[in-house]
Amino acid sequence: MKCEHCSCNNIYSDPESEKAIMSSVVYCIHHREGCKWSDELRKLKGHLNTCKHDALPCTSKCGAQIPRVLMEDHLKYTCPQRKTRCEFCNKEFTGHGLENHIGSCGYEPVYCESKCGVKIHRRHLSQHKSGECSKRLIPCRYCAKEFVADTLAAHNSKCGRVPVVCPNRCDINLLAREELDTHLKEECTISVLPCTFKDAGCRFKGPRFSMESHLDENCRQHLNLMCNVVTKQQHQIASLKNALSRLSLNYSGTLIWKISDFSSKLAEAKNKEGMELVSPPFFTSQYGYKLQASLFPNGNGAGEDTHISVYIKILPGEYDALLRWPFAHSVSFTLFDQSACPEKSCNIVESFIPDPTWxxxxxPSKEPDSLGFGFPRFVSHEMLKKRHFLKDDVMFIRVKVDPSKIVAV
Structure with missing residues (x-):
C-alpha cells in the first residue's frame, strides 16, 4: 500500500502486521445507508467498485454525484440533462427545461380562476375569462352597472332602465320601466281613469283627456255626493264617540275620586260662594243606577266655612225604567289617610242607608236633584291638617255603593 504522506510504497515495516491488518473484517463504508457487505479489509476497494450505495458522477454529465442504487431513478426522473416529454403538449425537453415549461404549457388543463367550475387549456383561458366565463363581470346595457354573467338575465327582468312600451299604445314609443307607473298615472293621455270622486260614489271612468270636462260638467253631482259622505261620516263619528264613552265608564259601583290642587280649590271656594266640585259619573252595574259625587271644599249648609261637604246624586240613566225605585242601596264615603305606613293610617268613613220616603x-227626572244626599260636615278643615289626608296637595275619596244592604219596601 502506498503511503499518502511520502513516496514510500509500503507503510508497514512488518509484513506480518500488514497481513494481519488487511485480513481484519470490516463493514462497507456505506453501512449506514443500507449496504450489508462485510469482509476482509483487502476486499473493500473491490467492493466499492460495485457497491450500489457508492456515489458516482452522473453518466449524463449533469455534475451530480449519485449513489449507484439511485442512478437509474436519477437519470429517469431528476437529472437536469435527462430527455423527457411534456405530458400535455408531448414536446421533448431536458429535465431542467421541463421544470421551466411546467406551469406555462398552453395545453395543460387548468380551472378557471373565477371559480366558474370549468377546466380548460391554459392557452384558451384568457378567451374564456373575457367571453365565456359565467362568473365574468358584464355591464348592463341599460343601467351600466356591472353584474356577474349568470345573474344578468335576472337583473334584466327587473332593471328599471329597460325600455318598455306603454301598454295603452300611446304616442310615447319607449320609456324606462321605472317610469311606467308615473306615466300611466300622470301622463298617458289614453289611460282610462276613475273619477277623482270615486270614493264618494261617482262611477265615471274615461281617458285622461276627458276627465277635465267630466269634472266641469258634474260639479253639482259631485257636491251632493260629498255632502252625503260628510253626513255619513258624522253619524259614524258620533256612534264611535258613544261607544268609546261607554267603554270608559265605571260600572263597578265604586268610585275612587282623585282631587288635585286642593289648596287652590279651597282658596277659590272661600272667595266664591257655593263652589262645588263634581266627579265623573259612575254606575252600580252595566245596566244599573247612574250616580255622581259632589264635594264643597269650603263646606255647604251646616259645614260652611269649617268643613268639606260630600254628597251623592242620582242622575237620569238609560235603564231607569227597568230599575227598582226608590233607590235603596247603602252608600259610604271614605277619605283616605295617605300615611307612608299603611298600618298606622286612619281613614275617615261615613255611610248611610237611603230613606225610601225622601x-x-x-x-230622577231629566233635571236631577241639585244637591243630592250626603254629609255637610264630612271632615273639618282642622282635621285635614292633622294627618296625611292631603299629600302633595292631593286628596282621595272613595264613594262605594253596597247592593247587599237594601231597605225592604
Missing part, C-alpha cells in the same frame, strides 16, 4: 232617592 225625594232624593226617587226616580
Amino acid at each position: 225625594k232624593n232617592f226617587q226616580r
